[in-house]
Amino acid sequence: MREVRLSIFGFGNVGRALAGVLLEKEPFFRERYGLDFRVVSVADTSGLVWLPEGIDLREALLVKENFGKLSAWTNDYEVYSLRPEEAVREIEADLVVDVTGDMRAHVWHLEALKEGKGVVTSNKPPLAFHYSELVGEAERRELPYLFEATVMAGTPVIALLRENLLGDTVEGIEAVLNATTTFILSRMEEGMTFEEALRKAQEMGIAERDPTADVLGMDAGYKATILHCVAFHPLTFGEASVRGITGVTPEEIERARGRGNTVRLVASIREGSVTVEPKEVSGESPLAVKSYENVAIIKTDLLGELVIKGSGAGLKETASGGVGDIVKASLQLPKG
Numbered sequence: 001m002r003e004v005r006l007s008i009f010g011f012g013n014v015g016r017a018l019a020g021v022l023l024e025k026e027p028f029f030r031e032r033y034g035l036d037f038r039v040v041s042v043a044d045t046s047g048l049v050w051l052p053e054g055i056d057l058r059e060a061l062l063v064k065e066n067f068g069k070l071s072a073w074t075n076d077y078e079v080y081s082l083r084p085e086e087a088v089r090e091i092e093a094d095l096v097v098d099v100t101g102d103m104r105a106h107v108w109h110l111e112a113l114k115e116g117k118g119v120v121t122s123n124k125p126p127l128a129f130h131y132s133e134l135v136g137e138a139e140r141r142e143l144p145y146l147f148e149a150t151v152m153a154g155t156p157v158i159a160l161l162r163e164n165l166l167g168d169t170v171e172g173i174e175a176v177l178n179a180t181t182t183f184i185l186s187r188m189e190e191g192m193t194f195e196e197a198l199r200k201a202q203e204m205g206i207a208e209r210d211p212t213a214d215v216l217g218m219d220a221g222y223k224a225t226i227l228h229c230v231a232f233h234p235l236t237f238g239e240a241s242v243r244g245i246t247g248v249t250p251e252e253i254e255r256a257r258g259r260g261n262t263v264r265l266v267a268s269i270r271e272g273s274v275t276v277e278p279k280e281v282s283g284e285s286p287l288a289v290k291s292y293e294n295v296a297i298i299k300t301d302l303l304g305e306l307v308i309k310g311s312g313a314g315l316k317e318t319a320s321g322g323v324g325d326i327v328k329a330s331l332q333l334p335k336g
């Protein structure tokens with residue numbers, strides 16, 4: 001049995017879903033992979049709870065659920081107010097798991113790697129802005145740096161491009177990578193205005209309270225940039241051309257419908273170029289996804305056209321990507 005010490009940053013929707021899977025499937029990870037996970041720290045913005053012997057995740061979930069913040073957990077545990085960059089230096093762990101939305105997280109990802117720790121993340125901006133630095137550092141140190149859940153939640157498009165298709169040359173990718181915009185555009189097809197559809201998405205908890213990153217195309221732009229980095233070579237979000245769906249009118253949607261088509265926020269990725277914009281696509285195209293699905297059509301010289309489609313959001317689905325990476329990273333960690 002190999003014990004792997006995890007230091008988890010972020011205890012929001014994804015962090016708690018991931019903790020739930022680690023708890024529920026503990027016997028599966030032991031039996032199937034010989035891995036025993038010990039969570040030595042968990043943090044939210046209120047504080048960091050740290051116990052080298054391992055913290056009780058069940059209790060952590062109860063505290064967060066009942067009090068809304070980990071800093072309320074003061075009876076058995078010490079709560080620290082370490083910044084993540086200090087925490088990754090001080091805490092003895094094998095893997096740092098980032099399930100925050102911290103825009104500056106690349107700083108502590110790098111710090112973690114320099115400290116000899118592997119990193120697993122679902123947080124997009126570090127990769128969309130600093131891919132080359134982060135992946136380069138991990139490669140130099142022969143440490144895992146895994147980010148499956150950043151694109152298409154648990155649908156394994158990153159692994160497909162990074163670990164399979166190694167003999168293929170990717171010629172291009174077309175993809176729908178943001179579920180909120182698909183939801184809004186689908187409702188507009190049913191006659192709602194953009195504002196009504198957005199309100200509905202917020203009421204149903206599909207869109208964030210601040211939906212800017214989704215509707216302006218930034219979320220899809222981050223993801224498309226990451227796909228470009230993996231399929232071709234590193235570039236940054238600043239080099240991507242991004243237009244969201246705020247300018248899409250009911251008339252455009254209606255005209256597309258009349259032609260048997262549908263409008264989706266489509267990412268087009270070619271070597272050296274990333275474009276995200278609303279596009280009319282055939283109702284028969286794999287890009288005409290519904291609800292939470294995301295899809296990527298990958299064109300390669302040997303395989304031709306490959307379609308990968310699956311859930312692009314959701315907590316269990318994102319936890320699938322995150323936990324899968326934790327297992328993979330654990331098996332890749334240097335022995336001893």
Ligand SMILES: NC(=O)c1ccc[n+]([C@@H]2O[C@H](COP(=O)([O-])OP(=O)(O)OC[C@H]3O[C@@H](n4cnc5c(N)ncnc54)[C@H](OP(=O)(O)O)[C@@H]3O)[C@@H](O)[C@H]2O)c1
Nearest residue numbers: 010011012013014044045099100101102122123313314318
């Ligand atoms: N939700 C999805 O379906 C999905 C899918 C793919 C990827 N992701 C990505 O996964 C990440 C987490 O998403 P989420 O839906 O779980 O967001 P969330 O519910 O807002 O949770 C974010 C968590 O991170 C904590 N946090 C933020 N900055 C921190 C810092 N510097 N140090 C320690 N903790 C910090 C927050 O603390 P507080 O609790 O104190 O606010 C919160 O617990 C995001 O990057 C998101 O883009 C989400």
